[in-house]
Amino acid sequence: MSKDPLLQPYQLKHLTLRNRIMTTSHEPAYPEDGMPKARYAAYHAERAKAGVALTMTAGSAAVSKDSPPVFNNILAYKDEVVPWIRSLTDQVHEHGAAVMIQLTHLGRRTGWNKGDWLPSVSSSRHREPAHRAFPKLAEDWDIARIISDFADAAERMKDGGMDGIELQVYGHLMDQFWSPLTNDLDGPYGGQTLESRMKFPMDVLQAVRDRVGEKFIVGLRYTADEAQKGGITPQEGLEISKRLAGSGMVDFLNVIRGRIHTDPAMTDVIPVQGMKSAPHLDFAGEVKKATGMPTFHAARIPDVATARHAVAAGLLDMVGMTRAHMADPHVVKKIIEGREDEIRPCVGATYCLDRIYQAGDALCIHNAATGRELSMPHEIAPAKASKKIVIVGAGPAGLEAARVAAERGHHVTVFEAAAEPGGQVRLTARNPRRAEMIGIIDWRMAQCAARDVEFRFSTWAEAADVTALNPDVVIVATGGLPNTELFETRGEASHVVSAWDIISGDVKPAANVLIYDESGDHPGLMAAEIAANSGARVEVMTPDRTFAPDIMAMNLVPYMRALQDKDVTFTVTRRLLEVARSGNKLTASIGTDYSGHVYEAGYDQVVLNYGTLPLDDLYFDLKEQSSNRGEIEQGAIIAGRPQKILCNPQGQFQLFRIGDAVSARNTHAAVYDALRLMKDI
Structure with a gap:
């Protein structure tokens, strides 16, 4: 028996959990037609197979028709969900893990123009800023109907085999009732006393318990401190916790601290990179101490050491490592096997959640198999025969290609022009708040070192250098260089510097700076932050109707906190047309896509963020020597089949280019390019 606190079993009512690690409820937005079909089940089964004790599905499953899904939620109000739940639970149980599901009514945290176009309903008259729908104030018959809906949904989950x-x-709705900030009702469910505010959640709990019986496990994930003036205080939160414990109807408490009604508030609940790890862990421990209840918690617990401390110190009974399991679903397996140093790190990029909140599906920034378990492997199978693989470029695309090729058993040589690996990720990590991004590179370098990948740094590879190694496969992952052209000008913009120049420190910010952000991704605001911190007056300008759209909700928050107390302005729907020098100043000609309006403005420095252009000379130098002339069969790459194009039989090797060497995209795209190509070579 292991003495590791994380590997000790835990008895939750009649259920024995095999260790202390769980994934908390989250909606990866994988349902199809509101049902958790094959993709959804495969995602959870992978984590169960690798040893997690409890996987909590959905974030959350909707119990009512007037709680339409805003994150592609599971529709728990439909009877047809039961067989899909049964299939999911069977697959998780097959691997020895427990599985539960989170149920909710979103209340005002949704929109009226989704689903069946019913008005949103809440205990509040005010809309939630994040979702913008003005709710209907709940009537007595709404409350009675929703209580019944919760009980019906709980029964469906029990019928589906959930633990x-x-x-x-x-x-969500139950919290909207019990928070003094969001209860505008009169009468028995009104906001006058804690007892009346808690009446709706307690009535739901009673109805659920009456329906599913005493043996079925029922818990709550709830905020015990809203961390906002006028909201639930820590003292009131502890009182709520004690009342839940004393009700006899609750089997576990899953503790949250904060609110999620705005992007900044949600980011404090679910911190991103550069923010404190486990910020609410000690408070969760206070709830456990005050109630004696089985206590769960998750909030940026990305590493095994912190998780182990949480359990060893008696702060938690079950520790949630949800984003950590999106980065590496085999966390528990690697702990058991003594391979903690091989765990792929969660770097806190929160690409996963930001995609969900922008109506996408959850993807990990540097594990392209997450969410693609039906087609992409988390563990790489060996190849039937070893080949010589030459990779040019040691950014995320090149390093992922090298890692996968080496795990396949191939002999791998990597050329890199710089003295260190990392490409644009290393540039990104220069921002102290984003320093964790270097984990993407460090993990792959460690994996490559363990498999004897040969690196040739500070080497600008020419075609002859590549062919001299007599390769079977050549991967061009040379990335790109900043695009300093203006939109459709067919030539480089004069007198501008790139965002890379500012981020790298090669160019110092001037006094009055225009950041012209055509791409809307991180380099623009990273450069703006550097310039603002230097004391410059900064204007961030975009031709789009919103600025930095590719940074998305939660990652935008730290930038705003860094910029809004400085001399920074944001200008939208303006297009930079031309830059001319006027003495020691620059004159920018600025227009708009919406009309013929043009004006001029003066700056000391114009910084352009317009993506990259592929650094592809080597690829074209090698193209005619390759057996496939660089061609990729799209049907095969989409389906995950090997590349078999042979359009030049005299060619000496297969040739492929990946990542930004093809076109400017992002880290996830670069990693996915490499994984789905290399897994079959």
């Missing part, structure tokens, strides 16, 4: 359910009471 239990978790009721969602933070930010």
